[in-house]
Amino acid sequence: MKTFYIKEKMWSLGCDFKVEDETGQLAYRVKGSVFQWFKTFTFTNHKGRNVAKLKQGLSLILPKFNLTFADGRQVMIKKNWSWFGARYQIVGLDLSVEGDIWDKNYSLYKNGQLVAQIKQEWFKMTSTYQIKVHDESYSDEVVALAIVIDYIKERTAYSAVSS
Numbered sequence: 330m331k332t333f334y335i336k337e338k339m340w341s342l343g344c345d346f347k348v349e350d351e352t353g354q355l356a357y358r359v360k361g362s363v364f365q366w367f368k369t370f371t372f373t374n375h376k377g378r379n380v381a382k383l384k385q386g387l388s389l390i391l392p393k394f395n396l397t398f399a400d401g402r403q404v405m406i407k408k409n410w411s412w413f414g415a416r417y418q419i420v421g422l423d424l425s426v427e428g429d430i431w432d433k434n435y436s437l438y439k440n441g442q443l444v445a446q447i448k449q450e451w452f453k454m455t456s457t458y459q460i461k462v463h464d465e466s467y468s469d470e471v472v473a474l475a476i477v478i479d480y481i482k483e484r485t486a487y488s489a490v491s492s
Contacts, residue, residue: 331465333357333472334450335458335479344370344480348472357472361480368480372473380469383477394477396421398469406477417478422470426478433458433479437471445471447478 344361393407404421428435433449
């Protein structure tokens, strides 16, 4: 099992993140676009090598993102409409999301087996998450999914407040 911590920078125009492992070492760096019509995030590992690119897709009502990994694999993350709580569809991975997305405590499963747990840490100055990846081969995917779900949730909350 591997544990990661996602820490959003407090004063960042583009939604930049550092992802550290349990020892406090840099595991990933995530840079968000600043002045683009559709939001993009670029993921690099601790050596600066590209891991994945996440790009917001065209959607009229509910947000969706396309995730392209360095090896060419593609995944789509789409928020589905629901009366009770948030629902996400992950196309291209055999992962399902279960738990309380609104409180940012949820788990990812593959064929009923726990792959990862994502939990928001409270009483922090910026958004901070603890991610426990039980199947380490999914580390890249889990970190990317946690970031896009957080981004979608914050954009949805911002839209509700501003309207």
